[in-house]
Amino acid sequence: MRIYVPATVHLLGEWYAAGAVASTEEGFVPPDDSEEGEYAALMSAADASAALLRGPGRRIVVVVDTATEDRVPLRDVVAVHADVEDRPVDADPDEDLGWFAVQEIPDLL
Template sequence: MTRVYLPTTLDRLRDAWSAGAVPVPDADAVVVAEGEDEESEYAALMTAADVSAELLAGPGRRVVVVAEVADPTAGHPVPLKRVLAVHADAADRPADADPDDDLAWYATQEVPDLLG
């Protein structure tokens, strides 16, 4: 299994959670850490957060879904049972916010509260 970081938005995550799977619209949007060390995983998370910010096209919350998949290049929807956690900004942020701001961590059972 490979750990992937999937950039998204709250609206897209809400739709995905209702559908039971997180879509992977573009294989190029899937971020994979270069290694299994903490620094590589953090770099992958922040790269996915940058892509999430681009998806927002304005103020909002960056969202990154962390999941484990068999083939990160397949482009298939990721079933919720493969989701390990979700990272998101704690609040809406202006478009000119610092791109290096950390994201909050949400366990899968906390995602409905995040989406609420």
């Protein structure tokens, strides 16, 4: 199952140091396997990430393929979506996120 997990740069750093995403419980599952369904889950997670920020910053969405909602090892992370730079509080919520490979997580931090 693919899950889109909202995060912040701080949370991503904690998860990267721990070698696992703490939980996917707050993540968003696409309603189907279509591109539209995946995009809807991504943008819902991006909105949740913006709420976690409580101010300017970068929205982060960690994408995992897993069968569990428990602690997910980094090897199950398939990608990270993130704003390419800090965004103001009043930024357009529909602005797309950049795609980053798992190997690029240290660069995001």
